[in-house]
Amino acid sequence: MLRILFFVLVVLVLGGGFAWLADRPGDLTITFAGMRYEVTLMVAATAVVAVVAAVMLIWWLIKSIIRSPYALQRHFRARKRDRGYQSLSTGLIAAGAGDARAARNMAKQAGKLLNVDQEPLIKLLEAQTAMLEGRTGDARAKFEAMLDDPETRLLGLRGLYIEAQRAGARDAAQHYAAEASKLAPHVEWASGAVLGRLSVAGDWDEALKLLDARKADQQTDKETAKKERAALLTAKAISTFDSDPAGAKTAALEAHKLAPDLVPAAVIAARALFRQDDLRKGTKILETAWKSSPHPDIAQAYVHARPGDSVLDRLKRARRLFTLRPNNPEASLALAHAALDAGEFKLARENAEAVLRMAPRESAYLLLADIEEGETKDQGRVRQWLSRAVKAPRDPAWTADGFVSEQWAPVSPVTGRLNAFEWKVPVEQLPSMIDLDPDVRGPEPETPALPVIIEPEPAAPQPTRVEAITTTPAKDEKQPEPQPKPKGNEAKPTRDKGDKGEEVKMLVVDDPGVIPDEKAEDTQTRFRLF
Template identity: 75%
Template sequence: MTRILLFVLLVLVLGAGFTWLADRPGDLIVTFAGMRYELTLMAAASALVAIIAAVMLAWWLIKSIIRSPDLLRRHFRARKRDRGYQSLSTGLIAAGAGDSATARRMAGQAHKLLNVDQEPLIRLLEAQSAMLEGRVDEARGAFEAMLNDPETRLLGLRGLYLEAQRAGEHEAAQHYAGEASLMAPHVDWARGAVLGRLTVEGDWDGALKLLDARKATRAADKAAIKQERAALLTAKAISTFDSDPVTAKTVALEAHKLAPDLIPAAVIAARAYFREGDLRKGAKILEAAWKKNPHPEIAQVYIHARPGDSALDRLKRARHLFALRANNPEASLALAQAALDAGNYKLARENAEAVLRMSPRESAYLLLADIEEAQTGDQGRVRQWLARAVKAPRDPAWTADGYVSEQWAPVSPLTGRLNAFEWKVPVEQLAPMIEAGQEVRGDESETLNAPAVIEQKPLVVPVEEEEIPAPARLKPPKREPANDTRDDEEVKMLVVDDPGVLPEEQTETKQARYRLF
């Protein structure tokens, strides 16, 4: 477009010049070699323009003749390159479609028409065609050849990693993934493989260094890295809680600061405070986390806050949690459990039945079986609650990629994905357990209908099944007598200022409950 405008502009200038000369007639006299030449200005200008055009045309012809061999070579080279790229494109499409014969033929044509050193995709096509035909050694050789070129080194490591995994050579696969993660920390497949190995080995510092290296790249998602770092710090705090409580506290507080919504981070940070005797700060962390997301682990640590407390003291803390998030299934379930431990069977039954009205679940029926055993000892009613627990929807659990675990973990054991565990019901509830508006009472349990729930099996349940003891062999557990002289209203809104963590040796001696899985 610019050349066209310049040409038009030149024509306009020449036209204006000739017009100007035509309006001003004159003669031009030239004496050369004893000869005198006389001509008009218009003829002289026309002759000058013609001479210039003839010189330019002659120069173009001479230059074209001189450059013609090179132009021919470039033309044939371009045709050859175009044919090579067409063969390469057709071969890659055939390899993606699984046509090994076409892919092999196109790879040979591309290898003849193109320079392998200048076009690394030829090696990729050769490797893919070899993989389709089962020629593992040739495919591995092609990937190893890619390691010599900086542009294809990462691609070669990826191919060797996949081949090593397919052959079951896990150490070699980890070696290739480690080199790829050092070269490109933002690549998910390499980072995930290395993080999976480091977490299995418990090398939390190495995993954090790898995460920091990824953070330095521009393509990194800062929010996702913050969550992943919080998960790794939480895992490190949990693993070092018994051996190095001071470091565990520092790491846990950092993790809780990065991800206040991460339940395990809040729990381990509070336990670290409780272990040092700073019960008020630990309770504050748990209460803040409980207000955002009520969770049974928070309730367990909060209620069993101080070692040596009586069942009534634990009931006070459960009441306080219930006051923070009333009409919540987790709050009602925690209060019912604490009331059962304290021997307040009426309060325990009311809250367990409230859980059934809000969110029917297996643990609520098992808890009602415990209450029935402790309060009446009626084995028939106990068996009835246990039978309903079998068909009830499962309780929420830590789930990652279909894997169900009772304990939180920083990475998925199936895919190695970091921060993959979520607290949710493993099996989707397809129908309501109890009709809306139906009131559940312990003395009218025979009016309950069987739960209309379609049973589904989880993908993986990494918990050993325990045999349910026969009801005839069960003995009513000993309970602490409820203090009838104390008014419930006096302890309803107790302000908790000294929670702590029940030591592991005391939690192990806690009375066993009914459980199905």
């Protein structure tokens, strides 16, 4: 744009100059070598301009001829570089798509067209190609070569970290994450891995230092920074509650100040205050947290604020919580538990049934079973509530990345993400003993087929129907000794085939919780199964 304006300006100046000379006629006389030349001013100005333009044109031609080899070389070099970057781009796309063959071909082509030492992306493409083809040693060597270049050092550490995780070398992975965290504390994967390791080790001071370094090195949301620091301070207070009560109190109060909605922070802060006989301040913290987010941990800490309180005193405190949030399932559940402990069965039943009306859950049915056991001793009703509890929706629990925990934790054990646990209903229940290490859970118990002993039972007003299933042991297992057949009225087991062709015996007897039909056959009697 500036060149165009400059050209237009020059044309205007020349035009104006020629117009000015045309309005002022005159002659120009030149004497050279005894010869006298007379020309008009217009002709003289035109000749001067033409000479200047010819000189400029000749200079441009000479310069173009002199620089033509370099320009031609630069043209071919730029064309080669463009082809190389096109191959590099295509190779990275192929590596991302999982096409190892195309990625390998493009990596070779890019290596020929580009300078490997000046283009670090070629090393990345070669390492990704090796990872796709399963050549872990070559991939590791490529990533280790990146450590020598300051520009690719972080990239090499990331690749080595991923390879160590794939190989199951956790110590090596933590080492690479720690090096990356020192190099760039703001990198999420590195700081998250180090925070997870420090949290498992219980080194909360180092975790807080790392968190401060990460926050100082990047622009993060202030609220997020406060919640992450509050989570680490809460974990520190929980771990040092017994060994250092004063330090636990300081950390817990700071955590509660940073994140008032964090339930574990409020609970541990109140417990620390209760331990130092500051009942008023601890109660105020719990009441404030309860108003914003009712939680069973808050109710437990509030009701049992003083260990020496009687059951009636605890019931009184539970009533206080109920008045703060009257139409809430957690408030009704806490009052029902306190009433059951105090022997107020009617109050406990009313609040437990209120929970079922507001938000049916497993714990409410179990509580009604306990109430039935304590008030009426009716085993039939107890079993009825227990059977409903099996089919009821699960209670909320601390959940992070699909992992369900009974207690809150500052980081996710799955991904290492900080402040990941949420209080919600888990999607599915994780097995408790199946995933444990064999050394932890012990040897698998043998399950031989046990004999079924059947005895006549006296008549009961409410019979029960029980199904006993016995599987036939395998051929290589030790067969149990045959049992004598019961005489008199005996139940004949029915035989059926299992999914794998195993013979299954099914013994069907009456349920003592259901009144038998008077028109039933005489062979159908009541039995007790031991």
